[in-house]
Amino acid sequence: MGGRRFGGRRRAAVGVVCGVLVVAVCGALVVRAVTRAEWWQVRHSVTAVPVSPLADVGPPPGPLATSWQQSAPVHRGPLAGYNSVAFEVAYGQAVLASGGGLDVRDARTGAARWSYRRMGWTMLGWAATGTRLVGYFERDGDRGERMMVGFDALSGAELWRQSGETPASVARTTLRWPAGSDTVLTTDRDRRVLYGRSAANGTRLWTQRLPAGCRLFEGAAHASGSVEKTAVLALECGKGPSRLIAVRPDTGAVRWTRSLESAEAPEVTVLDGVTLADDGTALRAYRENGDRLAEWSGENVCDDAVCPAVVAGDRLVVAYRPDGARRGERRLEAVETSSGQAAWHRDAPEYAALAAAGGRIYALRPRLSSALLPAGVDVVDPGDGATQTVAAPFAMDPELDGARPWLAAAGGLLYAGVPTATPRPGGAARLVALRGGSAGPGPAELGGTPAADWPDACALLKRPDLLAARLDPGSARPESDRIGEQRLPHAVSCTYRAPEQEGLPEVPPLTVAPSGGPAEQPSGAPAEPSAPASPKRSGSASPSASASGGKSPGPGGAGGSPTPEPSDSGTGTGDDEWGARSLTVTVKWVAPTGQAASALMESLRAVQSQARRRTDIGGDEAYELGPTAGTIAVRVDRYIVVVTAARPLGAASRLARAVAVGLTGGAGGSPQPSSSS
Structure with missing residues (x-):
C-alpha cells in the first residue's frame, strides 16, 4: 500500500519536472522563433531597377x-x-x-x-x-x-x-x-x-x-x-x-x-x-x-x-x-x-x-x-x-x-x-x-527678385499703428543690408523706441538663434583674393567683410526666438540689461513667386523648436516663434516679414496684423505701404 503511494508521488514529481521542462523548452523556442525572429524584426526592401552613375558636375552659378x-x-x-x-x-x-x-x-x-x-x-x-x-x-x-x-x-x-x-x-x-x-x-x-x-x-x-x-x-x-x-x-x-x-x-x-x-x-x-x-x-x-x-x-x-x-x-x-x-x-x-x-x-x-x-x-x-x-x-x-x-x-x-x-x-x-x-x-x-x-x-x-521689389521696412507701419503701441514714429532706426556686391535699396530692418525712452543709452539688439542661444553674426561679401602667402602662420588675421550694414533683433537668419526682455513694469523706463522697450520690423525675404515664399516659410517653421500657427494675423500664413509671445512671422504672397515686440503683451500680434493689411494691398506686385513719418 505504502509502495503504491510512493510510486504515485514519484510519478507526480516526474510529471511536474517534465512539465517545467516543456514550458522552458517552449519558452526558449518562442524567444528564438518569435521574440528574436527575422520575420517581424527586419523591414527590408530591395530593387531590381538599374541606376547609372552621376556626372561629376554641379549646377551652374545662378538661382x-x-x-x-x-x-x-x-x-x-x-x-x-x-x-x-x-x-x-x-x-x-x-x-x-x-x-x-x-x-x-x-x-x-x-x-x-x-x-x-x-x-x-x-x-x-x-x-x-x-x-x-x-x-x-x-x-x-x-x-x-x-x-x-x-x-x-x-x-x-x-x-x-x-x-x-x-x-x-x-x-x-x-x-x-x-x-x-x-x-x-x-x-x-x-x-x-x-x-x-x-x-x-x-x-x-x-x-x-x-x-x-x-x-x-x-x-x-x-x-x-x-x-x-x-x-x-x-x-x-x-x-x-x-x-x-x-x-x-x-x-x-x-x-x-x-x-x-x-x-x-x-x-x-x-x-x-x-x-x-x-x-x-x-x-x-x-x-x-x-x-x-x-x-x-x-x-x-x-x-x-x-x-x-x-x-x-x-x-x-x-x-x-x-x-x-x-x-x-x-x-x-x-x-x-x-x-x-x-x-x-x-x-x-x-x-x-x-x-x-x-x-x-x-x-x-x-x-x-x-x-x-x-x-x-x-x-x-x-x-x-x-x-x-x-x-x-x-x-x-x-x-x-x-x-x-x-x-x-x-x-x-x-x-x-x-x-x-x-x-x-x-x-x-x-x-x-x-x-x-x-x-x-x-x-x-x-533669388532672381529685383532689388527694387524690396519694400522699405520703415514704411510698413502707419503712424497710428505706432502711436497705438506707444512707440515714437520719429525714432525709426533703419538697417540696410547687402549680399556680395548687391546692396538692397531700402532698409530691411527698422527699430522703433518708446517716446519716453528717447535719450536713454541704447543697447545693441541681440540676435538669437532658433536653438535659443545667441547666434554668431556671419560674414557676408567675400573680399578679393589676397596675394599668395605661406599657409603656416600663428598671428591674427584681418577682420572679415561684414554681411550687412547692421544687425536685426529677433530671429537669426533662419528666424529664431525673440530677444528676451523683462516684463513691462508700467514705468516706461528701459532695462539696463536689455535696453528700452522697442519694436523691430524686418523684411526677411521677397521671393520671385508666392509658391517659393510659401516653401521658404515652411522651412522656417521646420527649424523652429517652437512655432505656433496663427490664424488671426491675416495674410497667407503666420507663425508665432519662440518660447514666449513677441515674435511673429507673417507671409503675404511673395513677402515674408518678422515683427518682434515683446512688450506690451500682444503688441507683436497687433503690429504684425497691421503689416499684413498693408502688404495685402500690394500683393502680387510691390507693396504700397504708407509712410510712418
Whole structure:
C-alpha cells in the first residue's frame, strides 16, 4: 500500500519536472522563433531597377530651385551620442543613414530604391566602399549582441551577416567608419588589433596589430576617415600624444604614422590624396605619403567641428578660423598640393560645408546675411577664389542637433543635408536636391527678385499703428543690408523706441538663434583674393567683410526666438540689461513667386523648436516663434516679414496684423505701404 503511494508521488514529481521542462523548452523556442525572429524584426526592401552613375558636375552659378527633398527622422536610441543622420551620394543613389537604418533613393528623382531596418536594434555605424554598403547594429539594451550586415549597394540584396567584431572607429557625427577597396576595417574588444573584412562576403582578409601601448579611440567625434585607397585612424597611446596611422584597406599595410601634439582625440578628414587632422593645437594637412603639407595654428582653428575642406584639382581648399580671430571671423584658403604654398586666401562667412565638382567649389552658408531668412551658397572658382553668391530656397539652423550640415554635387544637382526641429520631439534631417532655377529679372543673390521689389521696412507701419503701441514714429532706426556686391535699396530692418525712452543709452539688439542661444553674426561679401602667402602662420588675421550694414533683433537668419526682455513694469523706463522697450520690423525675404515664399516659410517653421500657427494675423500664413509671445512671422504672397515686440503683451500680434493689411494691398506686385513719418 505504502509502495503504491510512493510510486504515485514519484510519478507526480516526474510529471511536474517534465512539465517545467516543456514550458522552458517552449519558452526558449518562442524567444528564438518569435521574440528574436527575422520575420517581424527586419523591414527590408530591395530593387531590381538599374541606376547609372552621376556626372561629376554641379549646377551652374545662378538661382537655385528645389528638385526634390526627403526627411529622415532622428533615431533617439538608448546609446547617447549616436543619434545623427548622415548622407552620401554615389552611383546615382542618395543614401540616408541613421540609427533607424538605411534608406537609399534615386539621386535624380528622390524615388525610393531600397531600405533596411531592424526593430529593437540601433544602427551605430555604416560604411560604403565600391558597390557595397555595410551596417553595424546593436540590440537595444544589450550591447553585447551585435551584428554586421553587408548589402549590395545598388539592389539592397543582403550579402552576408557576421557577429562579434565592432567597427574600427565610428564618427558620432556621421556614423561612418573607415572602409575602402571593398574592405571594411574592424577591431576586437580591446581595440588593439585592426582587421580587414571583405565587404563582399564578410570573410576576414588580414590582421594588423597596432603599435605597442596604443589603441583605437572609442566614441570619438570624428577620429577616422577613409577613401578607397587609404584609411586613417587616430590612436590613443597612454599618457602621450595621440597618433595617426594610415593603412591600405585592401592589405592592411601601414602607409605611415605620425605623432600629434595633444592627447585628445583629433578630428580627422581624409580626402583624395590629403589627410587633415585637428588635435586642438593646430590643423595639419598631410600628403598621401605622410609628409606635412600645411599647418594652421590655433586652439580654435576649427572651433568644435571639422573644418570644411575639399580637394579641387591640384589645390586643397580649407575654411578655418585664423588664430586670434574674433568670433565669426573665418578665412577660405587654397593651398597647392605640390608645393604647400597658398595660392590665394580671402575672408569668408562661417561655411557649414564644402563640395567640389566640375571645376567649381560650392560652399554652404547658414545665412545669406545676418538679417535675411534663406541660407546661401557661394560658388567659388578654385583657381583664383572668385565667388558668386546665390540664395538657397530653404532656411537652416546649424546649431540644431541630429545632423551635421553636409553638401555634395553630382549630375548637375547640388545636395544639401540640414538639421530640422520637426517632427518633434526628436527632430530630423532634411536632404534637399537643388537644380539650377530660372533666371529672374533680378540678381541671383536675391533669388532672381529685383532689388527694387524690396519694400522699405520703415514704411510698413502707419503712424497710428505706432502711436497705438506707444512707440515714437520719429525714432525709426533703419538697417540696410547687402549680399556680395548687391546692396538692397531700402532698409530691411527698422527699430522703433518708446517716446519716453528717447535719450536713454541704447543697447545693441541681440540676435538669437532658433536653438535659443545667441547666434554668431556671419560674414557676408567675400573680399578679393589676397596675394599668395605661406599657409603656416600663428598671428591674427584681418577682420572679415561684414554681411550687412547692421544687425536685426529677433530671429537669426533662419528666424529664431525673440530677444528676451523683462516684463513691462508700467514705468516706461528701459532695462539696463536689455535696453528700452522697442519694436523691430524686418523684411526677411521677397521671393520671385508666392509658391517659393510659401516653401521658404515652411522651412522656417521646420527649424523652429517652437512655432505656433496663427490664424488671426491675416495674410497667407503666420507663425508665432519662440518660447514666449513677441515674435511673429507673417507671409503675404511673395513677402515674408518678422515683427518682434515683446512688450506690451500682444503688441507683436497687433503690429504684425497691421503689416499684413498693408502688404495685402500690394500683393502680387510691390507693396504700397504708407509712410510712418
